[in-house]
Amino acid sequence: MQLEEKLMSSFVAFESEVDTLAPVHDVREKALKSFEKLGFPTKKNEEWKYTPLNSLLKEDFHIFSKHDNTVEFKDVKQYFIHDIDTYKIVFVDGVYNSFLSETTHEGADICLLSAALAHSKYQKNITDYFHKIASKNDAFTSLNTAFAKEGAYIHIPEKKILEKPIQIIHFSTGNDTALMLQPRNLIIVGKQAEVQIIERHQSLSNQKVFTNSVTEIFADQRAQVDYYKIQNDQEEASLIDNTYIRQEKESHAKVHTFSFGGKLTRNNLNFYHNDEHIESTLKGITIIENKQLVDHHTLVHHASPNCESHQDYKGIYADTSTGVFNGKVIVEKEAQKTNAFQQNNNILIDDKATINSKPQLEIFADDVKCSHGCTIGQLDEDALFYLRTRGIPKKEAKALLTYAFANNVLESVQIPSVKSRINKIIATKLGVDLGFDV
Amino acid sequence: MLSIDNLHASVEDKSILNGISLDVKAGEVHAIMGPNGSGKSTLSAVIAGNENYEVSEGAILLNGEDIGELDAESRAHKGIFLSFQYPVEIPGVTVTNFIKTAINASRKAQGLDEMPAKEMLKKIREKATLLEIDSRFLSRSLNQGFSGGEKKRNEIFQMAMLEPKLAILDETDSGLDIDALRIVANGVNKLRNENNAIVVITHYQRLLDYIVPDFVHVLHEGKIVKSGTKELAMELEEKGYDWIKKGA
Numbered sequence: 001m002q003l004e005e006k007l008m009s010s011f012v013a014f015e016s017e018v019d020t021l022a023p024v025h026d027v028r029e030k031a032l033k034s035f036e037k038l039g040f041p042t043k044k045n046e047e048w049k050y051t052p053l054n055s056l057l058k059e060d061f062h063i064f065s066k067h068d069n070t071v072e073f074k075d076v077k078q079y080f081i082h083d084i085d086t087y088k089i090v091f092v093d094g095v096y097n098s099f100l101s102e103t104t105h106e107g108a109d110i111c112l113l114s115a116a117l118a119h120s121k122y123q124k125n126i127t128d129y130f131h132k133i134a135s136k137n138d139a140f141t142s143l144n145t146a147f148a149k150e151g152a153y154i155h156i157p158e159k160k161i162l163e164k165p166i167q168i169i170h171f172s173t174g175n176d177t178a179l180m181l182q183p184r185n186l187i188i189v190g191k192q193a194e195v196q197i198i199e200r201h202q203s204l205s206n207q208k209v210f211t212n213s214v215t216e217i218f219a220d221q222r223a224q225v226d227y228y229k230i231q232n233d234q235e236e237a238s239l240i241d242n243t244y245i246r247q248e249k250e251s252h253a254k255v256h257t258f259s260f261g262g263k264l265t266r267n268n269l270n271f272y273h274n275d276e277h278i279e280s281t282l283k284g285i286t287i288i289e290n291k292q293l294v295d296h297h298t299l300v301h302h303a304s305p306n307c308e309s310h311q312d313y314k315g316i317y318a319d320t321s322t323g324v325f326n327g328k329v330i331v332e333k334e335a336q337k338t339n340a341f342q343q344n345n346n347i348l349i350d351d352k353a354t355i356n357s358k359p360q361l362e363i364f365a366d367d368v369k370c371s372h373g374c375t376i377g378q379l380d381e382d383a384l385f386y387l388r389t390r391g392i393p394k395k396e397a398k399a400l401l402t403y404a405f406a407n408n409v410l411e412s413v414q415i416p417s418v419k420s421r422i423n424k425i426i427a428t429k430l431g432v433d434l435g436f437d438v
Numbered sequence: 439m440l441s442i443d444n445l446h447a448s449v450e451d452k453s454i455l456n457g458i459s460l461d462v463k464a465g466e467v468h469a470i471m472g473p474n475g476s477g478k479s480t481l482s483a484v485i486a487g488n489e490n491y492e493v494s495e496g497a498i499l500l501n502g503e504d505i506g507e508l509d510a511e512s513r514a515h516k517g518i519f520l521s522f523q524y525p526v527e528i529p530g531v532t533v534t535n536f537i538k539t540a541i542n543a544s545r546k547a548q549g550l551d552e553m554p555a556k557e558m559l560k561k562i563r564e565k566a567t568l569l570e571i572d573s574r575f576l577s578r579s580l581n582q583g584f585s586g587g588e589k590k591r592n593e594i595f596q597m598a599m600l601e602p603k604l605a606i607l608d609e610t611d612s613g614l615d616i617d618a619l620r621i622v623a624n625g626v627n628k629l630r631n632e633n634n635a636i637v638v639i640t641h642y643q644r645l646l647d648y649i650v651p652d653f654v655h656v657l658h659e660g661k662i663v664k665s666g667t668k669e670l671a672m673e674l675e676e677k678g679y680d681w682i683k684k685g686a
Contacts, residue, residue: 380526381490382524382526383526383528385483385486385488385489385490385510386522386525386526387526388487388509388510388511388514389486389487389510389511389513389514389518389519389520389522390514390536390540390543390596390600391511391514391515391540391541391543391544391547391600392511392539392540392543393511393543393547394509394511396539396543397511400528400531400539401528403530403531404527404528404529404530404531406530407529407530407531408529408530410530411529423530433539
């Protein structure tokens with residue numbers, strides 16, 4: 001059976017597990033209809049031209065996990081940022097794992113979407129925010145919405161500055177062959193509130209796993225959102241991540257996406273500006289090899305005057321890996337004095353690696369500063385010679401330069417533990433040994 | 439120490455060095471001067487092993503050993519150091535980490551173990567003090583956001599750490615104000631000794647007021663057209679390069 005049909009027919013079984021009388025179920029049903037109409041995108045769809053889905057979608061994925069799976073902390077510790085205190089919302093094969101988690105309702109709600117959907121005290125937030133900015137015309141988002149029942153629910157109330165970061169981690173055990181996961185996160189950050197979030201999807205086996213994730217983030221006036229996506233998954237794990245962020249006046253939202261592994265990774269990152277003096281930062285480092293594919297589709301929608309957006313994506317592609325960068329910036333007529341900057345720099349290590357880079361600027365205002373720059377190249381020969389005259393052999397010198405190229409993006413990382421973790425992953429991936437104080 | 443015999447080199451079929459011969463002994467400082475385009479920087483790049491240049495004729499010997507076929511890193515391991523006119527920026531790699539990487543790469547090539555961290559730290563402190571380098575400077579990313587003076591001082595710091603037999607300083611004075619120039623030159627002078635040799639490549643005489651050469655060579659159209667002592671540099675400063683060009 002085709003995955004599409006299988007998903008449609010699984011909806012009845014899904015309904016037996018959720019409260020079909022809840023208002024949110026109307027949203028699900030509409031989303032399912034929308035998915036049925038849209039169907040999975042094909043290569044003819046311009047947005048998916050360079051990211052073929054056929055081999056992924058022909059797999060016979062299980063829609064629900066059959067097992068009651070669990071993992072031991074010692075076996076998964078390495079996937080946590082464990083040298084600092086954090087809140088943790090951990091899922092194993094799509095099911096919440098309380099043993100590995102640390103949630104709270106004191107001062108802020110850091111808990112589960114299923115809980116927020118079930119309890120009346122969260123009803124207003126669900127009504128006001130759930131599926132309010134996620135696309136109604138995107139097949140994967142619609143599919144996720146139709147099956148939405150679990151994920152992280154985070155509400156940081158007004159003026160609350162969260163004292164420690166939150167980690168959202170999804171493990172898949174591989175106990176089911178070919179499992180499909182559809183986590184759904186809702187994050188509401190109140191006026192002048194601040195939050196730092198680290199998100200990770202991690203397969204613990206070489207079984208096929210396909211995650212279709214949707215995250216909605218609302219940053220109210222002067223809120224600060226600092227979000228890190230760590231994508232360093234197994235060779236058989238695929239991820240389609242759909243993240244939607246709506247920002248209010250003077251808020252600042254930053255998303256760093258670190259893509260180091262997985263079979264197919266697609267990041268749809270969408271920012272919507274709802275008022276003035278908003279700042280959005282989108283940064284990414286991609287380092288992949290073999291047949292891996294990483295696709296960054298970004299959208300920044302400037303709809304109000306005096307806002308800024310900064311995009312900086314670096315990519316390093318080895319072997320026959322493929323990268324896609326599609327950066328869309330829309331500046332509406334009203335959005336005068338917009339500053340929108342976009343950078344995408346790539347290094348192809350091997351002849352057979354590919355990068356498709358496409359800036360897409362749609363500017364309707366006349367008093368704006370918008371720039372985009374894209375480079376695709378090899379390492380600088382002069383720089384290489386410089387290192388070699390210091391006695392560093394060619395291979396190590398190349399690795400060091402590649403490391404430096406990627407490392408540029410890490411400056412804006414605010415959590416030192418995350419910075420050093422990413423630093424180490426990059427150094428390991430590139431075979432750079434820098435001793436102790438990396 | 440360094441013996442260059444009838445060296446010819448070209449880049450993309452364009453001949454740049456046309457038969458250079460030069461002998462540098464341990465303990466000596468040689469200055470190579472010349473107008474723009476005379477081949478000064480090419481000479482330093484060729485000695486250091488830049489593969490962009492094709493050596494068609496001649497030989498480069500270091501302590502009697504022909505190093506012409508060696509790659510840049512192997513030449514560095516044998517004791518050749520080139521201070522760059524435009525040092526490269528390496529974000530994310532601190533000055534300290536970079537120098538550790540370089541030193542241990544050389545040690546590895548010589549079959550030695552890595553230098554113990556304690557010893558490394560001691561040496562770094564010692565050389566930093568010698569060159570009046572602030573310790574905060576050492577934890578900055580290599581050359582990133584450095585001023586012209588800081589970049590050059592960092593080059594001399596690397597020279598101090600790597601302790602080369604032969605150091606080539608390529609246009610070390612360019613982009614430096616007089617104070618920075620003095621600091622860099624003082625650093626070089628402190629590193630001079632009986633066992634090493636220094637080749638200073640410069641367009642202007644002013645650096646040679648601080649790093650006083652034993653010999654001065656004038657390069658023109660890829661050949662040494664005149665050699666002399668430090669007085670030759672003075673003469674060049676006074677008369678410019680035109681009389682050399684005419685006489686050539």
